[in-house]
Structure formats: C-alpha cells, structure tokens
Amino acid sequence: MRHTLRTALIPLAFVLMPPGAGQAGEFDATVTDVVENHILPRFDALAGTSEALDAAALADCTPGPALQEAWGAAFDAWISASHLRFGPTEADNRAFSLAFWPDSRGATPKALSALIADSDPAVESAEDFAQVSIAAQGFYALEYMLYDDQFAEMGTPAYRCALIRAMTGDIERTTLAIATDWHETWAGYLLPPPSGPYRDEEEVLGELFGALSQGLQFTSDTRLGRPMGTFDRPRATRAEARRSGRSLRHVELSLAALRDLAERLSGDDAELRAQVDEGFQTAQDLAAGLDDPVFAGVDDPSGRLRVEILQQAVDHIRQQEAANVGARLGVSAGFNALDGD
C-alpha cells in the first residue's frame, strides 16, 4: 500500500533553515567524487537494467532464461545501490516496494497467492498495481514468479504473465523515479555547498558514512546472520534470494559496492585507502572461496564456521577500517543508536 503509507523525509523541511556554518568545504572533492562516480552511476544502472527487464517481460513473459537473465541484471544493480538508503529511495516507500526482504512472516508468497487466487484485476493498471501489498512488488516477489515451482502452475498462464509484467513495469517506473530525483534534486543537495536537508558538510558526510556503516551492518547481520541463526539452530532457509541461488552473490555485490564507497570516502589518504582495500580484500577472498551459493552449509558446524569467518571479516571492516574512515571525516555512529536504554 505504497501510496497510503507515508514515509516522511524530514530533511525536506530543513530547506527553510538558514545555512549552517559548514562552508569550510574541506571534503568537497570527496563528496563530489562519491556523488558523481558512486551514487549517480549506480542509480542510472538500476534504471537502465530495470527498463531492459520490463522490455524483456513485454517481449516474452515466460519464466525462462531470457527473463531470468534480465531480472538478474536489474537485481544486481539494485543490490549494488541498496546501501544508499536515503533521499529518493525512501520517498513513497520506493525501496521497500523494490525489495521486500527480509520477509520473516512469508508475506510475499501470501500476497502473491492472494492476487493469483482472486485473479485480482489490479495487474491491469499501473496505478492499481502500485496500491497492492508492497510484499507482492519488486525483485524478491518476482523471484517467486520466476523460480518457485509453487507459482509456476498457480492460476492461469495469462494471469501469471500479466502479474509478471505488472511487477516489471512497476520496477521500471520506481527505479526511473529514483534516478530522476537523484539527478534533479538530491545530488544537488549533497554536492558542495550542502543544501536542502543538509545544513553543513558534517551532515552530508554523516549521511554518506551512515550508508557505508549500515550497508556493512546489513550484510553482516542480515545477509549472513539470518541464515547462520544460532549454532544450535542454523537457518539455511532464511538465506536471501536462495530460490535463484543468489545469496552469496549478494554478499559479494554488496562488498564490492561498499568497497568502492569506502575507497572514495578515504579520499587522498593513501594509507587509509590501503587499509580499506586490505580489509575488503580479506572478506572478498573469503566470500570467493566459500563455494556455498545459498549458505546451505550452515546446517553443519564446519560449514557454518566458514560463513561465520566471513561474517567476522565483514564485522572487522566495520569496526576497524570503516571506523577509521569515519574518523577521517569526523563522523561517528549515533549517541542513542549505540547505547539505548
């Protein structure tokens, strides 16, 4: 229910505030580099691959290799941008409509089953489809339609085809809206001098550092931690996008994207950059050597240990290298977030 639930982007209102004192611009080059060479290309790639996905579905909605490949390319682009969760991705619940995961209570298969069982006509119109449960929208919902046997036979072929096209059309429009907002509005807010929601350079750097820090946390806690479960109760079936065999791939894509961001946030500090590279390389080597695409190995102690070692390497980046990047930028994690009560 994307349009009834409102996500307020409070920073918009800060437009009215007088400009802050942060005109120092010590990190102008860093911010410009991140916006122009990290953020914008990722959302352009997401919009481009999503357009190709919709075109592929319109050409042939059969859940075969061609459509799966187009979906995989767009999903790759999303995972490679999904740490940038502020501004345009958060308006109108766009990010959740692209990526309804984790889905601990199985809302996505339930919502899809309901649409198919009712032959819900919402699939006939873009406006109506944008109003269905967001659990039935986006890349993870499409994965069920393209890879899950349960959905391959459900309902009629014509309805499944219409549903798939409704999903790809929605993805195309959403990713285009995000890219457009980035180009037309949000990039200008971040670029020096800070404007819009950002009062000063420190707030811009805080936002960018937050994306790095939260991206690492999500990969560690969620992409790896969810299937790991506990030692006594590993939960392989909670792995991300396991139906399409993409669980480990998402870890690798996110590490590559976060490494690119961390390198750029290291700026011209060669020593810091070398540390960042070493930290990420360690984790990326472990991931590449894992040979366990959906973390099925967590079910036995030695397999779980190997995933845990990868998780520790990601946590190490967060605690050491990313923390040093934060120190360079003069930003750190929140006061309340670190230590609640």
Added chain:
Amino acid sequence: MTSRRTFLAGMLAAGALPTPTWAEAGDPAFLSAARAPDGAYRLCGLDARGQVLFQQPLPARGHAAAAHPTRPEAVAFARRPGTFALVVDCRSGRIAARLDSPEGRHFYGHGAFSDDGALLFTPENDYEAGQGVIGVWDVASGYSRVDEVPSGGVGPHDILRLPDGSFVVANGGIETHPDAGRAKLNLPVMRPNLTYMSAAGSIRSQMELPEEMHLNSIRHLALSDDGLVAFAMQWQGDEYEAPALLGLHREGQEPLLAMAEGPMHDAMQGYAGSVAMDAAGTRAAISSPRGGLVQIFDTATGELVEQVAEADACGLSCGAGGFVITSGIGHVIGYDTGSGRSDWQAASEMQWDNHLVRIG
C-alpha cells in the same frame, strides 16, 4: 489538554496565584537530558519549538525526568544503574534537592509525581533480591524517602500517573545487578508486565503478554488523555523474529499489538527507544535510533500509518499537530501527522538523550 496552564490562567484571574510557577522558568514545554559539545551532561528545558530555554549541569549521564505538576521543579534521573536524582529549580538552575537511592537500590531513570504533587514515585532495583520496587518520596520535606512498595515485577523502568491519579508501571522483566553493570542476568526466565497500582501504591491488576513474547521487555510508557496506555518494547531474542514493539492497553482489557509489515518492521531492529501518543490519542509513535526511524500507528487498528526517517531519533513527545522528535545529532522536529510533514525544526549543539519529557 486541560491543563496546568489553563488552570493557572484561572488562578491568575482570581488573584490567587501560588508561587513559584513554571512561567517563571520561561514556561518550558519539554525537558530532555543531553550531552553538550564539551562532553558534559545537562538537563535542558525546551520551548514548544525546540529552542533551549535553560540548561543545568548533571554529574553524569541523565535519562528521563519528571516535572512537578505545579512547581517549576523537575527531577532529573541518572541513567540506570545510577543512584542519584537531582531536583532542579528550573527558574534559577539551582539544585533544590538531591535524592540518593537507599542502600541496595538504584534508579532506572524515570519517575512520576502524585496528582497533587505531594509525592514522587521512582522505579528502583532491589538488586540483592532481584525484585523491582517503587520508592516513595515526600516533596514537602525536601524529598525525603517515606516508603517503598513492590513494583509487581523485575526491572521496573517507566512509571506514569493515570488520569484518575493511579499509576501504571512497566516492569521490563530484566534482572541486572550493579556488580555486573548492565549485563542481563535472567533472559531465559524473564517475564515483563504492565502493573496497575492505586494512588497509594497497592497493586490493582497486571497485564502479561503471551509466553512466546516473554523476551519482549516492556520498557516505556505513554498515555492519552482518556487513559489509553501505549507501551514500547525491546526484543531480547533473535532480531528477525522480533514481534510487535508497540502495544496499546486499557486496564482489564486485551492489549492491541501494533507492527509494520516485513522489512519495515525489521527496520526498527527489534528496538523501540521511546513512545508517545498524540493529543487526541488516535496515533502512537515509537522511535528506533538504531533504525533511524519513527513509526506512527493508528491506535484503533494498530496499523502503521506514517514513518519518519531521522538519524539517531529517540526522544518522542506529543506536540501541537502530532509529535515532537529529538535526535542524538541535535535535531528537534515538530512533526505534523495531518500534513505528513515537519512543521518546524530546531538544531542544537546538544546531543539529545533517550527521552523528551512533556511538561503539563
């Protein structure tokens, strides 16, 4: 809210104004503990638009405060397991009195005055017994300790006075001991509850959640004018199995649990830091500083209706048109639930701590 201000206006007209009054303290609308840029801790009074009216030094990190119903006096509590609470005269900044928890007790960081302002009630830990108590302090005699009653559970964290003058206590269920810092000692057997007690402090009834939610520590409370209690929880189990973090309850009835769908619920990371209810009692908000998110629910249906993204958001209070939100990076935001936008914002050098306490 009928209120102390209308009441005082009446008194003024009648020429019977008792002294001193909150007006003399600049009529702050809110109190919040904070960390100042120099790293020192403060209690601040804020006006209705988030501007700092006064600040008073605290010897250590504060948590929440209780405002006296009529006198311009606030009791600022140390963060658990702190043993001090300071009575601050909000006109002069003078420390009017200091409360030290008795031997074998520490505060949890919250407190509530009796209806007439004569007594102060403070949730405390009787840590050798591993039981919660409510300390009772006599205001007129300079906040002397006069009594202590059982809280009805372990780890009583927050307490609020209900419209009829009785109280509701959030027994968080988690046993701690100062020797072990903030370490949680009883998770496998914890049983949080809401305990309703009379104005005199005798337990009247209790609400416990189902057994499968026993790891959901009931921690903070908010209240509508007609006595609907909103309670915010902090899940101690697997983050991806976290149940609802907000509940709504009227004494003697079944609670209504409120949560968002799928990843929107997960975005709260199993943790609600503060809770508030709007003036009409139709919306309840919980904050997750970890998720940088405030979620606002319909109190009748328990459905998520709005969310506000704000980094390190934690303090929440009822405000004109909706809610006031504070953050650890110094923002104070007046959020209007009607328009879905912020009406106003204030920025400060202060890092606002967990709670924003409304006066009046």
